Amino acid sequence: MNKLSAPGLPESAVSHDAISACPKDAAQKREEYRQKVAGINIDANSLLSTDYFNTFNSVIMVLDMLPDVPDMLEEIEQWRFLDYTAHFKESGLDFANLAIEAYAYAPPKLREAFERKANGIRIIIEYTAHILRQLLLTGETQAFANIARSTVIQLRAMIEEGNGIVHGGGTMDQSEIDMFF
Numbered sequence: 001m002n003k004l005s006a007p008g009l010p011e012s013a014v015s016h017d018a019i020s021a022c023p024k025d026a027a028q029k030r031e032e033y034r035q036k037v038a039g040i041n042i043d044a045n046s047l048l049s050t051d052y053f054n055t056f057n058s059v060i061m062v063l064d065m066l067p068d069v070p071d072m073l074e075e076i077e078q079w080r081f082l083d084y085t086a087h088f089k090e091s092g093l094d095f096a097n098l099a100i101e102a103y104a105y106a107p108p109k110l111r112e113a114f115e116r117k118a119n120g121i122r123i124i125i126e127y128t129a130h131i132l133r134q135l136l137l138t139g140e141t142q143a144f145a146n147i148a149r150s151t152v153i154q155l156r157a158m159i160e161e162g163n164g165i166v167h168g169g170g171t172m173d174q175s176e177i178d179m180f181f
Contacts, residue, residue, distance in 0.1 A: 026105065033102040040095045046110045047102040048084075048166040049095075052118070053159045055087045059125050060159075063152045067145035070136055076129045081122045084115075110165060117162040121155060 034044045042049045062075045084103055088096040103111070128151045135144040 030105045030107070033105050036098060037095075037102055040098065041093075042095065042099055042102055043166050043168070045168045046114075046166050047106040048110065048114055049088075049099050050163045050166045051091070051093065051099070052084050052087050053162055054091075055082045056121055056125070056155065056159060060152055060155050063128070063148050063155070066132070066148040070141070070144060073129065073132055073136060076125065077133065079125065079129075081125075084118070110168065114162065114165045117158060117165060121158050121162070124151065124155060124158070 030047065033047055037044050037047065041051055059076055059079050062072050065072055066076075082090065085100050088099045093099070106114070128147065131147060132144055135141075135147065
């Protein structure tokens, strides 16, 4: 049986119809979902929602405050990554179930680029939290502040790129993600 590859997406979130559908059936289901999402905060072409990136906004807000309030680093360290499905399950949004269903039918290349972007953001947040903790422990306050500020800029740019993916625009290749490290 063919499995739909969806890193960061629990297998339970991928409908069996999407897994077993032939390309023609998948295209037909994709078209059905495009009609279902009309007027909802889900892009009708990509079948993805920019609302997902809200899962990162709280971290960015705290990072933005860190130069003035370093003790808030603990909030970033306690943050946990939510994949697309988990985000919408916890969101309480009225279109959450539709967002989860439509996700399985998003064009594979866009979904993969979207997942790479989300994973890249996750890696940067986790790595930055680790580095910031080390800088805080060694009393390197200026470096701490500089890294927090530059990471905010970097993450905001990545979220904008993610929004571009949702709306069928730009994607970031692996070499661009690697340059952040």
